[in-house]
Amino acid sequence: MAPNYSYQFLQAFFNEVLGRYAHLQQFVERTRLETGLKSPKLLEVYSRQLDASINELLNDAEDLLEAQSADLNAPQLIDVFHKLKSQSDKFQQLHRTLRWFSAPWPEAEVFEFLGRVLEERGLQGDFQLLNPSIVFSDEYNFLTYDVGYVQKGLSRAELTAWALPKSESTNPLLWSVLVHEVAHSYFKEKLLLNYISRSLSSHHSQEELELIRRWAVELNADLFGFRVLGPAYLFSLMYLSMFFVSANLHQPLETRDSKAFHPPPFKRVELLRREAPQVTLIEGSFPGDIKNTLGVFRRLFNERLTFDNLDGFDESKYKSLYLSDETLERLWQTLKNFQREQCPHLLDYDRDFSKASELLKRLEKRLLAGSLPIAFDSELIEKFVGGASEVSREVALSKLNERPASMFDIMNAGWMNKVQGHSWRMTVFNVLRESQSRISYLPILMNRLTEPARQLQTSIQVALVLSYLV
Amino acid sequence: MRLSDAKIVERLAEQNPAKRIVITPMVNALEQIGSASVDVHLGSQFMVVAHSDRLDFDPLMSPKEYNEWLRHLRPVNRYSVLDRFILHPFQFALGRTLEFIKLPRDIVGRIDGRSSWARQGLVVHSTAGDIHPGTSGFVVFELMNYGPVPIVLYPGLAIAQLGFETVEDVRQDYSERPLSKYMGFRPNLWSSYPDDSILRAMRTLRGPWEVSSEPSLVHEPSEQRLFGMVPSQDLSAGSQFSTHLSASQAQDRDSLGEDFDRAVRYYQSHQTELIARFEGKYLAIIREEIVDSDSDWRRLSKRTYNKYGNKPMFMPFVSAEPEKPKYLGGPKRSLP
Numbered sequence: 001m002a003p004n005y006s007y008q009f010l011q012a013f014f015n016e017v018l019g020r021y022a023h024l025q026q027f028v029e030r031t032r033l034e035t036g037l038k039s040p041k042l043l044e045v046y047s048r049q050l051d052a053s054i055n056e057l058l059n060d061a062e063d064l065l066e067a068q069s070a071d072l073n074a075p076q077l078i079d080v081f082h083k084l085k086s087q088s089d090k091f092q093q094l095h096r097t098l099r100w101f102s103a104p105w106p107e108a109e110v111f112e113f114l115g116r117v118l119e120e121r122g123l124q125g126d127f128q129l130l131n132p133s134i135v136f137s138d139e140y141n142f143l144t145y146d147v148g149y150v151q152k153g154l155s156r157a158e159l160t161a162w163a164l165p166k167s168e169s170t171n172p173l174l175w176s177v178l179v180h181e182v183a184h185s186y187f188k189e190k191l192l193l194n195y196i197s198r199s200l201s202s203h204h205s206q207e208e209l210e211l212i213r214r215w216a217v218e219l220n221a222d223l224f225g226f227r228v229l230g231p232a233y234l235f236s237l238m239y240l241s242m243f244f245v246s247a248n249l250h251q252p253l254e255t256r257d258s259k260a261f262h263p264p265p266f267k268r269v270e271l272l273r274r275e276a277p278q279v280t281l282i283e284g285s286f287p288g289d290i291k292n293t294l295g296v297f298r299r300l301f302n303e304r305l306t307f308d309n310l311d312g313f314d315e316s317k318y319k320s321l322y323l324s325d326e327t328l329e330r331l332w333q334t335l336k337n338f339q340r341e342q343c344p345h346l347l348d349y350d351r352d353f354s355k356a357s358e359l360l361k362r363l364e365k366r367l368l369a370g371s372l373p374i375a376f377d378s379e380l381i382e383k384f385v386g387g388a389s390e391v392s393r394e395v396a397l398s399k400l401n402e403r404p405a406s407m408f409d410i411m412n413a414g415w416m417n418k419v420q421g422h423s424w425r426m427t428v429f430n431v432l433r434e435s436q437s438r439i440s441y442l443p444i445l446m447n448r449l450t451e452p453a454r455q456l457q458t459s460i461q462v463a464l465v466l467s468y469l470v
Numbered sequence: 471m472r473l474s475d476a477k478i479v480e481r482l483a484e485q486n487p488a489k490r491i492v493i494t495p496m497v498n499a500l501e502q503i504g505s506a507s508v509d510v511h512l513g514s515q516f517m518v519v520a521h522s523d524r525l526d527f528d529p530l531m532s533p534k535e536y537n538e539w540l541r542h543l544r545p546v547n548r549y550s551v552l553d554r555f556i557l558h559p560f561q562f563a564l565g566r567t568l569e570f571i572k573l574p575r576d577i578v579g580r581i582d583g584r585s586s587w588a589r590q591g592l593v594v595h596s597t598a599g600d601i602h603p604g605t606s607g608f609v610v611f612e613l614m615n616y617g618p619v620p621i622v623l624y625p626g627l628a629i630a631q632l633g634f635e636t637v638e639d640v641r642q643d644y645s646e647r648p649l650s651k652y653m654g655f656r657p658n659l660w661s662s663y664p665d666d667s668i669l670r671a672m673r674t675l676r677g678p679w680e681v682s683s684e685p686s687l688v689h690e691p692s693e694q695r696l697f698g699m700v701p702s703q704d705l706s707a708g709s710q711f712s713t714h715l716s717a718s719q720a721q722d723r724d725s726l727g728e729d730f731d732r733a734v735r736y737y738q739s740h741q742t743e744l745i746a747r748f749e750g751k752y753l754a755i756i757r758e759e760i761v762d763s764d765s766d767w768r769r770l771s772k773r774t775y776n777k778y779g780n781k782p783m784f785m786p787f788v789s790a791e792p793e794k795p796k797y798l799g800g801p802k803r804s805l806p
Contacts, residue, residue, distance in 0.1 A: 365487065367494065367570065370495060376483075381479060385477075385479055385480045387476070396479070397479070397503055398499065399499075400479065400482055400483065400496050400499035401496055401499050402494060
């Protein structure tokens with residue numbers, strides 16, 4: 001029996017793989033211009049390979065593109081799903097080939113973005129202390145760049161480096177995943193594992209303890225990402241799982257170096273989805289836009305799970321890599337306690353999602369959505385325009401002032417716009433920015449700025465990131 | 471008529487989007503709104519032309535030459551309000567406003583410098599000061615320092631002002647013009663590829679571009695299909711018009727065009743027969759002769775250009791089916 005909405009899921013799957021290919025192609029084209037046509041052969045061959053893969057993707061999805069939702073039967077849908085999954089794999093392999101391309105530093109906006117996001121959560125001091133570097137990864141993956149992996153003798157403690165996929169350098173919606181990597185550096189692993197060990201009961205076997213520790217590190221980073229960015233983090237996690245994980249989503253995922261397994265994406269998403277009401281304090285405070293977006297994601301994610309279920313997988317093979325529900329629940333509570341102790345202010349907020357909704361309205365009108373009116377009062381302005389003497393110029397004009405929106409609001413508005421608006425299918429038209437230079441960030445200067453200067457500074461940073469979202 | 475401060479405020483606060491002027495972020499309206507203008511700030515992105523071996527900017531250049539020209543542009547980013555960008559005497563640079571601007575169809579804007587800065591020799595726009603009705607995006611500054619000493623610029627400085635005038639009976643605003651080049655969010659501050667009917671005519675008179683033995687990667691058939699880059703002419707069902715013309719410098723344009731037209735006419739008149747023989751392949755036709763065929767367009771063009779030199783060739787894709795556009799649906803359209 002075919003899943004009810006599988007046709008829509010497959011369409012989204014196709015669009016997103018195609019969109020990622022388009023980003024990759026643009027990255028290559030930009031590199032071609034930068035090299036000054038000095039290495040045309042490599043670029044030509046790679047570009048041809050990309051063309052062939054895109055054609056293959058179009059051919060594989062031909063049935064899907066030409067059919068109406070009712071035209072395809074279950075076996076056809078499953079066939080398209082498998083084809084798209086292998087195309088997604090192929091895209092990731094091609095992305096890996098980018099290691100042959102020299103690449104400049106990622107956009108400085110990525111750095112600015114992270115700085116702002118953490119500052120909003122009161123973590124700017126920690127961000128400065130980490131003094132991170134952000135680099136490109138050949139993997140289609142966001143990861144903590146392990147310098148020791150390539151350079152013996154250097155430890156992670158000496159250097160904080162986070163990596164994002166080369167082709168996503170201009171996609172701020174996916175930069176939110178970087179916050180997960182931030183958590184790996186921000187929380188000292190040893191401290192976390194000691195805390196976990198203390199809270200565990202003694203009846204766990206050695207293997208089980210090892211598994212708990214491995215899951216703890218990842219789930220802790222997820223919880224941090226969710227608390228920092230709210231639904232936007234969940235959206236990006238679901239997005240990458242749905243379209244760029246080829247393994248069954250119930251299955252623990254092998255790490256890059258095959259030394260360990262990450263918790264299954266399904267469990268990670270489930271835990272965060274359950275956490276939503278706690279993080280936002282009142283689920284009822286979600287405006288309709290966030291609820292709708294969550295609804296779309298939930299439905300698409302369930303479709304993916306249904307396809308995975310049809311495929312089935314050998315559970316017994318992974319038995320030793322699963323935590324029981326009870327242990328997982330205890331671990332999750334322990335992680336929440338750990339974060340409450342380590343950074344209490346992270347929990348101490350009640351997010352007002354109405355601002356994200358206001359920004360969404362602006363994005364829908366294709367306006368830059370970096371700021372929000374402070375206290376717009378149309379009646380007062382009308383009186384001023386009409387020449388009423390009781391309304392002073394100072395008072396009336398101050399009502400037109402805007403303040404920069406927070407990155408939190410911007411990211412959530414961006415995801416809602418992508419899903420609800422036409423941008424979902426417009427990813428192929430995203431363009432690369434011309435500049436790819438890295439700047440030296442001088443956060444200490446921020447402390448010397450007066451309040452208006454701070455607002456201006458924030459406006460500058462916000463405007464930069466926002467110019468990508470529309 | 472130029473808008474006064476009260477009229478500007480009225481337009482900024484207008485509820486009807488068709489009448490509203492958008493300037494965002496409005497950092498400090500009291501300071502920014504003057505008697506008949508609004509001050510705008512310098513953004514954080516600049517672009518300068520690097521000194522190089524490139525001698526000129528020729529508007530008749532080919533797209534390939536234009537791409538090469540772009541490599542001489544050096545983007546400079548200044549992200550903090552205290553990051554300096556130094557504009558040296560007689561240096562030219564591009565910058566842009568911090569503010570996003572959107573104008574309704576009955577308002578034309580004009581960007582101008584501010585007198586304090588003008589007295590230092592700073593010019594913020596060279597010739598293109600008008601902002602057309604219907605424009606949306608950032609306004610690009612054409613910065614020039616005519617003063618005797620370097621000027622230090624910081625992002626966030628209020629270096630320019632916008633004035634507004636009403637304009638009546640606009641039939642087609644900037645957003646509706648098919649040839650609008652600078653609409654919306656553009657990543658590049660530099661000018662787009664120069665292209666209009668006059669330039670096209672001049673290029674025709676001058677003769678076609680030199681084509682190197684390596685065909686450009688830009689105008690690939692698959693890319694045209696994917697990104698909607700429409701071939702310049704749709705000659706017939708099932709054919710793909712190749713824009714990769716080449717020609718000997720000794721021949722004049724008329725005879726080249728005639729050769730090419732002959733090849734097209736030959737293809738059209740023999741289409742049925744050619745479909746039977748070559749379906750699924752690209753053909754290389756010189757005048758009325760099929761000189762080669764291949765399923766890979768790039769391979770074919772490389773081979774034939776190497777073998778026959780720079781001659782006009784028509785390289786259609788042979789297919790009985792007219793190529794169908796692919797429509798990509800999105801969840802909004804397809805979800806119930």
